[in-house]
Amino acid sequence: MEILKKLISRRRFLQVSGAGTAAGAAVAGSGGFGIGQLSTLKEAQAATVDSNTVVNKSICAQCPARCGIDVYTTNGKVHAIYGNAGHPIANGKGCPKMHLGTYILYDPDRFKGPMKRTNPKKGRDEDPKFMPISWDEALETVADRMNALRDKGESHRFGLFFGRGWGATDVGVTLAPMAKLYGSPNIGIGHSSMCSDGSVLAKQMTDGNASYSSYDYRNANYLLIFGANFLESFRPYNNNLQVWGYIRGEKAPKTHVTAVDVHMNQTLSASDRALIIKPGTDGALALAIAHVILTEGLWDRNFVGNFADGQNHFKAGEPVDAPFDEKWTLGLAEWWNVELKDRTPKWAEGVTTIPADLILKTAREFATTRPAIALFERGAHNHSNGVLNGMAIHSLNALVGSLFAEGGLAYQMGPAYGPAPANPDDHLDDYAKNGPHKAMPRIDLKGHEDGYMFAKNMLQEVPKNHLAGKPYKMDTVMFYMTNPIFSSPDATAWEKMLAEVFVIDTSPFPGETAMMADLILPDSTYLERWQDAPTYPFQGWPLAQIRTPAIKPLYDTQTFGNTLIEIGKRLKGPASEYYAKLENVENILRHLAKGFEATPGDNGVNSFESWVEKGVWYKKPYHWRQVRGEFFEWDGQGWNKPMSAEDVKKKLLKTDSGKFEFKSSYLDSKRDWVLAKTGRDPAKFNFPHWEEPKYTGTGDLHFVTPKNALHAEGRSANIPNAIALMQPAAGGRRQVYAEVHPSVAKAKGFKDGDRIRIKSTLGEVIAIARVTELTRPDTIVLPFEHGHWAHGRWAKERGTHVDSIIDNQSDRISGMANYYTGKVSVEKA
Structure with a gap:
């Protein structure tokens, strides 16, 4: 690609990206770009507090x-x-x-209280004609429907779908137990299959942990980032910005960064090397890097092991038969023979379009600049081959010994919570234990042989299955912190489903789901409620935050956790007793905080009151550490307690073998199903291997829809301040632009700023072109943000709804929605 052969001047970069705080641009690595060191953020200065x-x-x-x-x-x-x-x-x-x-x-378009629909017709152009009602009427309406379904033995036809839940008070203690107590497999279907399940499953397939990784960035000397926009939309974004200033400025040696994506975003611009890759081919790049690490003898022998004779028998194109003594890995030599021996940088260049010399340099740097981390997110696993891409990338961490090491990656410990006010197992009636719902599959067919057996959730499959009556039709559905009618691939399928069922929405905002709802039970905003939140993976050691109301609710709204508790109190049978014992969210928080009495936090938090005062409880350090191939546990003074192989298997490498498995026993456990459903080669199906992604659509351009820095999980769409700053790197104001390469614009007869029509097999949308050399010639990049037909006065009818033209295709193993796999055509509108 031409872009990989050019330098970029500081002035031109600042004009394109608006990154006015950058210290300067510098070339780093052949054909790559780098921006100068960002200065480390200084200590924050809080506002002066007056007496009021x-x-x-x-x-x-x-x-x-x-x-x-x-x-x-x-x-x-x-x-x-x-x-x-x-x-x-x-x-x-x-x-x-x-x-x-x-x-x-203070959004003026917020819901002001519970309401019911009075217009039986549903659709984009239909006014719901909502009528205000009391909370008692609203809660009784939900409970009555749930009780009626249970009386008919149809409790499975009630579903509760949720998005970014926070912790015990709204999911763990309130939502999750309802599935068991009430009796429905469809209570608690999450949106993770439309978010990050590809990365979770890739980790589970290889090291046995069905989780996101925690990262020790501050002590890493090399970051190899695949499709995770570290400086714009990768979690935890705030801390990423802080740590970047340290690792790229104050730290000596400075952490080297190579970033991989389909266009020049903020992270690639600030990295030492930018690799602009063909969508869906990240796994091929990772396999080639692994090939180089092995042929050049650069793997970590302390962690991986070595050939019995001490010689390196990995030769390109040649199988190995010499004995290899593995230590903490399983199947390396076999992986080489069935896959890696032919995955040379030259081969990968033909797949990825990245020059072979850059692949070779990257591999050598990554393997020799330890500790090193290879991390990835949706850019790599949002494809039909996504879990394979993830397995290949994560395998690089094993090859260089980064797992559980200083400057490497690990997994998050949970907080020292006390027990909840009640145990759901003590409140199960005979229906809950033996009712007809027990024989019913989930509506998303998660875990079913006809569906996605390895998937964690399959929310995007719900409307298709419902409309087909496979395995049945839903009756009543409730939504919490998710709006799949806008955010799901082939989003219009949700419109058809929600027109047929009774819909309960709990959002504070008048989004698309709300406009199709029969009942509105508005949540309080996060500044008005009590809530807990154990951390997302951060540094590994346990951390739990508490949300306290800054003010009483402005309107007649209430916390979702309390809404669910109040519905639960109205259910028939012993379930109501369970929710009565929970009492309310604040009571749950007080019980959770009891655990801090025995395990005080490093900041002195040892009670509910001190938790509220400090806002957070945490306990350092992470309990386990791998040092040169040996594992140790924290004994109160240091990582001094040696761990046995059984300890490692139980606590860290949770695979059948107790090792990092290049040959996945987890995939092999459902061998017949995988081979039947995917048609993969029996010799390599459970190894990380290259598989061409199945692109949807018939167009000539890949369609990629990333998130921007001001995207706030769907909560920024109706905020003018966020809208105005949504896409600074491409000059976006009031809307987001479609980034298109000049060669495409020339061939299609349009110029920068023109309206263009983007077509897929599902339909078409209109966008504004931003003609730029900073994206691939075969790819159009249009951020996921606008295109709402509801949600408020500033959100409505602004920009392009990208998900309306994205096919609903999912990775057959992980169930991950393939948002970035579509192909479209473009013309001047």
């Missing part, structure tokens, strides 16, 4: 990072939000999204 001001500790809700915030309220008015200086993720700082909380709180 109250500062509440809370948690930001603009992304999954869960940063601690200080909310300033004067005379009952929230007027400022700063980072909590005592919170390990925030450290007194905040990202550009942090201040949006006040806009959300």
Whole structure:
């Protein structure tokens, strides 16, 4: 690609990206780009507090990072939000999204209380004609429908779908037990298959942990980033910005960064090397890097093992038969023979379009600049071959011994919570234990042989299955923190489904799901409620935040956790007793905090009151450490307690073998199903291997729809402040632009700023072209943000709804929605 052969001047880069705070641009690596060191953020200066001001500790809700915030309220008015200086993720700082909380709180288009629909017709152009009702009527309506279905033995036809849940108070203690107590496999279907399940499954297939990784970035010397926009939309974004200033500025040696994506985003621009890759081919790049590591003898022998004779028998194109003594890995020599021996950089160049010499340099750097981390997200696993891509990338961490090592990656420990106020197992009636729902599959067919047997959730499959009556039709569906009618691939399928069922929406905002709803039970915004939030994977050691209300709810709304508790109290049978014992969200929090009495936090938190005062409990350090191939456990003074192989298997490498498995026993456990459903080669199906992605559509351009820095998990769409700053790198104002290469614009007869028509097999959308050399000639990049037909006065009818033209195709193994696999055609509108 021409872009990989050019240098970029500081002036031109700043014009394109708007990155005016950059210290300068520098070439780093052949054909790659780098921006100068970003200065480290200094200590935050909090606002002066006058006598009428109250500062509440809370948690930001603009992304999954869960940063601690200080909310300033004067005379009952929230007027400022700063980072909590005592919170390990925030450290007194905040990202550009942090201040949006006040806009959300005072959004004039928020729902003001519970309502019911009076217009039986549903559709985009139908006014729901909502009528205000009391909370008692609203809650009774839900409970009556649930009880009626249960009386008929049809409790499985009630579903509760949720998105970015937070912790025990709204999911773990309230939502999840309802599935068991009430009796429905469809309570608690999450949106993870439309978010990040590809990465979770790739880890489970190889090291046995069905989770996201925690990362020790500060001590890493090399980051190899696949499709995770570290400086724009990768969690925890706020802390990423902080750590970047350290690892690229103050740290010696400076952490080297190679970033892989389909266009020049902020992360690639600031990296030492930018690799612009063909969509869906990240796995081929990872396999070639692994090939180089092995042929040049650069693997970590302490962790991986070695040939019995001490010689390197990995030769390109040649199988090995010499004995290889593996230590903490399984199947390396076999992986080489069935896959890696032929995956040379030259081969990968033909697949990825990245020059072979850059692949070779990257592999050598990654393997020799330890500790090193290979990390990935949706750019790599949003394809039909996504879990294979993820397995190949994660295998690089094993080859260089980064797992559980200083400067490497691990997994998150949970907080020392006390027990909940009640145990759901003590409140099960005979229906819950033996009812007809027990024989019913989930509506998304997760775990079913006709569906996606390895998937965690398959929310995007729900409307298709419902409309086909396979395995049955839903009757009543409830939504919490998710709006799949807007965010799901082939989103219009949800419109058809929701027109047929009774819909309950709990969003504070008038989104698309709400416009199809029969009942509105509006949640309070995050500045008005109690809530807990154990951390998303961060540094591995346990951390739990608490959200406290800065003000009483402005309107007649209530926390979702309390809404669910109140519905539960109205259910027939012993389920109502369980929810009566929960009482309310604040009571749950007080019980959880009891655990801190026996395990006080490093900041002195040892009670509910001190948790509220500090806003966070945490306990360092991470309990386990791998050092040169030996594992140790923390004994209170240091990592001094040697771990046996059985200890490692139980606590860290949770595979059947207790090792990192290049040959996955987890995939092999359902061998017949995998081979039947995927048609993969029996010799390599459970190894990381190259498989050409199945692109949907018939167009000539790949269609990729990433998130931007101001995207706030669907909560920024109706905020003018966020809209104005949504796409600074491409000059986006009031809307987002479609990034298109000049060669495409010339061939199609349009220019920068023109309206263009993007067509797929599902339909077409209109966008504004941003003609730029900073994206691939075969790819159009249009961020996922706008295109709402509801959600509020500023969100409605703004920009392009990208998901309306994205086919609903999923990775057969992980169930991950393949958002980035579509192909489209483009013409001047």
